[in-house]
Amino acid sequence: MARKSKRSDRVRVGIVGVGIGSVHAHAYSKLPNVEIAALCDIDTARAETLADRYGVKNIYSDYEAMFAEAKLDAVSVCTPNALHAPVAVAALNAGCHVLCEKPLSVNAIEGSKIVDAARKSSGKFMIGMNNRFRGDTQVLRKYIDDGQLGSVYYARCGWIRRNGIPGLGGWFTRKDMSGGGPLIDIGVHALDVTLYLMGNPKPTTVFGATYAKFGPYGKGQGQWGAPVRGGTFDVEDLACGQVLFENGATLALEASWAQHCAGERLYSEVYGDLGGATLEPLRVYTEVHGSPADISPSFPNVNGHEAEVAHFIDCIVHNKTPLATAEQALDVMKILDGLYLSARTGQSVRLA
Ligand SMILES: NC(=O)c1ccc[n+]([C@@H]2O[C@H](COP(=O)([O-])OP(=O)(O)OC[C@H]3O[C@@H](n4cnc5c(N)ncnc54)[C@H](O)[C@@H]3O)[C@@H](O)[C@H]2O)c1
Numbered sequence: 001m002a003r004k005s006k007r008s009d010r011v012r013v014g015i016v017g018v019g020i021g022s023v024h025a026h027a028y029s030k031l032p033n034v035e036i037a038a039l040c041d042i043d044t045a046r047a048e049t050l051a052d053r054y055g056v057k058n059i060y061s062d063y064e065a066m067f068a069e070a071k072l073d074a075v076s077v078c079t080p081n082a083l084h085a086p087v088a089v090a091a092l093n094a095g096c097h098v099l100c101e102k103p104l105s106v107n108a109i110e111g112s113k114i115v116d117a118a119r120k121s122s123g124k125f126m127i128g129m130n131n132r133f134r135g136d137t138q139v140l141r142k143y144i145d146d147g148q149l150g151s152v153y154y155a156r157c158g159w160i161r162r163n164g165i166p167g168l169g170g171w172f173t174r175k176d177m178s179g180g181g182p183l184i185d186i187g188v189h190a191l192d193v194t195l196y197l198m199g200n201p202k203p204t205t206v207f208g209a210t211y212a213k214f215g216p217y218g219k220g221q222g223q224w225g226a227p228v229r230g231g232t233f234d235v236e237d238l239a240c241g242q243v244l245f246e247n248g249a250t251l252a253l254e255a256s257w258a259q260h261c262a263g264e265r266l267y268s269e270v271y272g273d274l275g276g277a278t279l280e281p282l283r284v285y286t287e288v289h290g291s292p293a294d295i296s297p298s299f300p301n302v303n304g305h306e307a308e309v310a311h312f313i314d315c316i317v318h319n320k321t322p323l324a325t326a327e328q329a330l331d332v333m334k335i336l337d338g339l340y341l342s343a344r345t346g347q348s349v350r351l352a
Pocket of ligand 1: 016017018019020021040041042043046061062063078079080081083101102103128130185225
C-alpha cells in the first residue's frame with residue numbers, strides 16, 4: 001500500500017512491544033508534533049500501564065489490526081528480535097515510517113526482507129542505534145570528518161559485562177527468538193558505533209569465536225529482564241572476532257554478558273595515520289608541532305534514545321534520510337552472521 005501524505009497535523013505513532021518501547025514512548029511524549037496514537041503488546045496489562053502514563057487511548061494485542069485501524073504515520077518496532085522483520089515489513093507495507101530497535105533482525109536473510117520492503121515503501125526506515133546520537137559520538141565524528149585522525153586503519157570495540165545476562169532462560173537467551181547472545185544484543189551497539197566512526201567501510205572477511213561458560217549453568221543473570229526458571233540458554237555468553245574491510249582497515253570486537261572482568265565496559269577506539277581516538281572516555285591522541293598531544297573535547301550531554309527518536313520524527317516531517325539506514329544495518333547483520341558461522345566452523349568467512 002502506498003502512503004500518500006501525513007494523516008494529521010501531528011505525527012501519529014504506534015509502538016509494538018512496550019519494554020524498551022516505554023523509552024520510545026517517553027521520548028515521543030517530549031515532542032509537541034507527535035501523538036502516541038496506539039500501543040500494541042501481547043501482554044495487554046503491560047501495555048495498559050504504559051497507556052495510562054501517556055494517555056494513549058488505543059491498545060492492541062495484534063499489530064496487523066493496529067496497522068489496519070489506528071491510522072498511523074509511524075511505528076516503533078520494539079519486540080523480541082525474531083519479530084523485527086515480520087512487524088517492520090507489515091508496518092512498511094501498511095505505508096508507515098518505521099523506527100526498528102536493534103538488531104535489524106535475527107540474521108541477514110530476515111534483515112534483507114526489511115531492506116526490500118523499505119525500498120518498495122514510501123515510508124522511511126531507521127534502525128535504532130542510539131549510541132550514534134550521543135554527544136561524545138557526534139563530537140568525535142566531527143573530528144574524523146574534519147580529517148583530524150587522517151585515514152582510519154584500525155579499530156577496537158566492545159561491550160563486556162561481569163554479570164549481565166538479560167532474562168536468563170527467556171527470549172534473549174533463545175537463539176530462535178534472539179539470533180544469538182551478547183554479540184547480537186550488545187556487541188551490535190559497539191560494532192555499529194565504531195563502523196559509523198570509521199565511515200561505514202564495506203566488510204569483506206570475518207573471523208570469530210564464541211563461548212558459553214555461565215548461562216548454561218544458570219550463572220551470570222543481570223538486571224535487565226526477568227529470568228525464566230527452567231528456560232532455554234542456547235546462545236553464547238562471550239564472543240570475539242575480527243573484521244577486515246575493503247579499504248584495508250581491520251576491526252577487533254568483543255562482547256560478553258558474563259565474564260570474570262572488572263565490570264561493565266562499553267568502548268570504541270579508532271586509530272588513523274594522523275591521530276587516534278577513544279569513546280568512554282572521549283579522547284583524541286595526536287601530534288601538535290611534533291609533540292604528542294592528548295585532547296579531551298567537551299561534549300553536550302545528549303540522551304541517545306531521545307535524540308534518536310527526535311531525529312526519526314525530524315526525518316519524517318522534513319523528508320530527510322535517517323542517520324542510521326537499513327542498508328548499514330544489513331551490513332552489520334552480515335558481519336554478525338559471518339562471526340557466528342566462523343565460530344561454528346573455525347574458519348574465516350568471506351562476506352558476499
Ligand atoms: N537500544 C537499546 O538500548 C535497547 C535496549 C533494550 C532492548 N533493545 C531491543 O528492544 C527489543 C525489545 O527488547 P526489550 O528489552 O524491550 O524486551 P522485553 O521482553 O522487555 O519487551 C518485549 C515486549 O514485546 C512484547 N511482544 C512479544 N511478542 C509480541 C507480539 N507478537 N506483538 C506485540 N508485542 C509482542 C512482549 O510481550 C514484551 O512486552 C529487542 O530487539 C532488544 O534488542 C534495545
